Amino acid sequence: MANSPDAIAHFPFPFDQDTYMYSTNVEPADQVRDNGMAGWGGRVYDVCEHYRDEIALRNEILARDPLRCQVLPHMREAAWDVVEHATTSMATDYPDWFSREERGGEVRWTNRLLDLEQVFTPGVEDTLPEEPFHWMMRQVQEDIELLDHRGDALYVDAGILTFGADWSLDFDLGMSFLEIHGPVPRAHELGVFQRAHTFLLGLRAGQNFRRTNWTMTVGRRLDTVTEVYPEWGPDRASLTYDEIGPRLHLRVEVQHFVRLPRSNAVMFPIRTYLISLDELCTVPAWSMRLERVLASLPDDLTDYKGLARYRDMTVQWLAERNATLGATAA
Amino acid sequence: MAVTTIKVRVAEITELTPEIRAFDLVPLNGTPLPPFSPGSHVVVHVPGEDRVRKNPYSLASSPWEQDRYRIAVRRIDEGRGGSVGMHERVRWGDVIEIEPPHNLFAPDRAATRHVLVAGGIGVTPFVAYAHALARDGVPFELHYAFRGPEHAALLDDLAAASPGALSTYVDDDGTAVLAGLRERLAGQPLGTHLSVCGPAPMMDAVLGLARELGWPESRLHLERFALDEAPRLPFSVRLASTDEVIEVPAELTLLEALEDRGIEIPYLCRQGICGECRTPIVDGTPDHRDIFLPAEEHGSALMPCVSRCARGPLVLDL
Amino acid sequence: MPYGVSMEHTTLPKDGSLTFDPSGVRHVVVAGPLGPEVEQLLADARSAGRDVTLLHTGTAGTAAVLDKLGTLLAEAQVGVRVYLAGDDGFVRATAAVAHAAGILDDELQTAVTASAARRVWCSHCRTVTEDVTTTVAPCAGCGRTLEVFHHFSRRHGAYLGFQADAEAPGELPEPEVAWP
Secondary structure, three states: OOOOHHHHHOOOOOOOOOOOOOOOOOEEOOOOEOOOOOOEOOOOOOOOOOHHHHHHHHHHHHHHOHHHEEEOHHHHHHHHHHHHHHHHHHHHHOOOOEEEEEEOOEEEEEEOOOOEEEEEOOOOHHHOOOOHHHHHHOOOOOEEEEEEEEOOEEEEEEEEOOOOEOOOHHHHOOOEHHHHOOOOOOOOOOOHHHHHHHHHHOOOOOOOEEEEEEEEEEOOOOOEOHHHHHHHHHHHHHOOHHHHHHHEEEEEEEEEEEEOOOOOOEEEEEEEEEEEHHHHOOOHHHHHHHHHHHHHOOHHHHHHOOOOOOHHHHHHHHHHHHHHHHHHHO | OOOOOEEEEEEEEEEOOOOEEEEEEEEOOOOOOOOOOOOEEEEEEEOOOOOOEEEEEEOOOOOOOOOOEEEEEEOOOOOOOHHHHHHHHOOOOOEEEEOOOEEOOOOOOOOOEEEEEEEHHHHHHHHHHHHHHHHHOOOEEEEEEEOOHHHOOOHHHHHHHOOOOEEEEEOOOOHHHHHHHHHHHHOOEOOEEEEEEOOHHHHHHHHHHHHHOOOOHHHEEEOOOOHHHOOOOOEEEEEOOOOOEEEEOOOOOHHHHHHHOOOOOOOOOOOOOOOOOOEEEEEEEEEOOOOOOOHHHOOOEEOOOOOEEEEEEEEEOO | OHHHOOHHHOOOOOOOOOOOOOOOOEEEEEEEOOOHHHHHHHHHHHHOOOOEEEEEOOOOOHHHHHHHHHHHHHOOEOOEEEEEEEOHHHHHHHHHHHHHOOOOHHHEEEEEOOOOOEEEEEOOOOOEEEEEOEOEEEOOOOOOEEEEEEEEEOOOOEEEEEEOOOOOOOOOOOOOEOOO
16 A cells, blocks of 8 residues: 555645644645645545555445444435535546436436446435445545534534544534634634634635645554544554654645535545655655654644654654765765 | 636516516526525626626525526615616626625524525525425425515415415514514424524514524524625725835735736735735725734734725835 | 643533523523522522423432433423533533533523533443543443543533553553542
């Protein structure tokens, strides 16, 4: 499951400065973002070389723990909105792999990557083999949260979380956007979430936005939700200096914000990308910047992101690697 | 981010009442119109004598119809001219521009039942409500008051969408609808929400009655139109470094006007939220329309993506 | 307070004292058990000439009170106001029942009048452990030692708990009595 050179070139490297602080780093989602290599972004659903592996992993997780995907009853319309949005976008963005034909109120959907064909009637549940949101989520690599817009607040009333970074959908389901982010340090003082919240309330259908978030993960492990913390937590303590290159990964989430037209819900797809530090160091500009970002990261954010146990040795490792790179370049 | 308009053809104009006309808008080339949620409006670019007026109108048709939008416009002679323009200048077969649907009056989806109250032209959003709630199987009742039988617009559309849920009242001053509602609002199951759209005095009276009967604020909803419709006037700014003067016409933002002159300001949201385009000023009083800038910076900076000039000369520290 | 979290925006429940809300037309008071705050509320309602439905654990167990509250609210009409008083665990459990029945924030008042001991939801086995008084405590379901996090779910009526020594088994923070 390592990244190919092409996948590395499209990695959403999230730092455009040598220091990191929370910001409402929201931008229109329709353009490709420069990363100094081949760029990233431009599509809400990113189908990559890991598609089949990640879909298989998601199916395994859902079989083990069905509560990773939940839809409260009043989110029925939003679930159908997701089906329409995902099938339409994927067929447009990847015509070789997906097609969607609509005729007489029926939709014929073909997913060649999974060898799947389905005819269904939008809005009619029993024309699909399972609940519509669940059905669609077995065909995209994104985790998707659905926010119901009631009054002046947004509530996470449906979603899936199989590739999440240390939070629990089952626990957070039903909370408002501001409540969910309650535990994040500093961001409230900076007004980051209040601004993001106001921004989301005014979000219009057809105008998609995106932002990135990041942390680090030991091992190429997508499923780091709180439920399975006993499984991945020990990795943090067991990482040794010699293993940093292959084992430690920069974990980047590309999050999109999409207003769903029929339900007026806000859709929040979260796509997680992992790159090992060995892979990252193939791009010297990235390894140098990451060294400076980690070295200057305030302690509370280091703690919150779960990097405290290995931050210092990672900075040292990057410094050594960067010195070598510099020497080679010179 | 600028809103891209949609060109539509006026396929039909129907006289619903002496004052209200329905306009059926269809796509130009068969491409389906964007889907929408009940309570959505479109901003119509209404042709006028001197300039285009941008007026919001609720979509009064089924959200599952994508080959036609219906809006209903009441002629208000003393208004800003939008409704008069719709009645006098828009003809059958005309092509006009609309902005895509946006919703500021969506039904509360967690509600298990809805009481909808409409007065006059305020009934328009409830046509889409009725279609959506009936389709979702959420029970509702619709109370519709009008001044006289000749003023009852959209009755057929409503009756078709909400069989058995419609009560009508011929009412000049709100007495009849309030009398009918007193009983209905007193016995609604927990989980019911109340939505009102109509003339302000009527909305106040209905909400007052609901409060008297114990309804908490979070179950009360009224139609609000876009607050971002505040008029935009042309103004000019001067750049402190070069003394260059830049005119900002009404239809452009300051950010757009600067960009047109080749002045690059970093931006992200272009909606006054993210703070990216913050620009310092050395003189003048901005008309702040963003939600980013803290009050203590109101005298020293502005967000050119949305903010304009309250009192000039406005001088930018650029 | 760990991590410098802004209390204003956390999910932690905001309790107050109970104040009779005359804008309601029907009033349901749930007490576990009766105490001076509830007596005062009942007196205020009486002097306003309003009827109050009272459920309390003096005559029935907590489970029976939760049950009764659910049945009562299933048939309730708009205009009802719900007041909850008792220890933290009782208030959170009854509030979860009220929310599930469709009660909204402005129809509900809560007051913790007895023990602050928490209900803690284990994120690993999803069991709720009652009466947790310490920052680190065993899960009644899977037996893992849980750290109680400052994050609260109204749907579960419980605080978030996760394995305290997941990263390094046995490396446990010192438990502190935080919610006696």
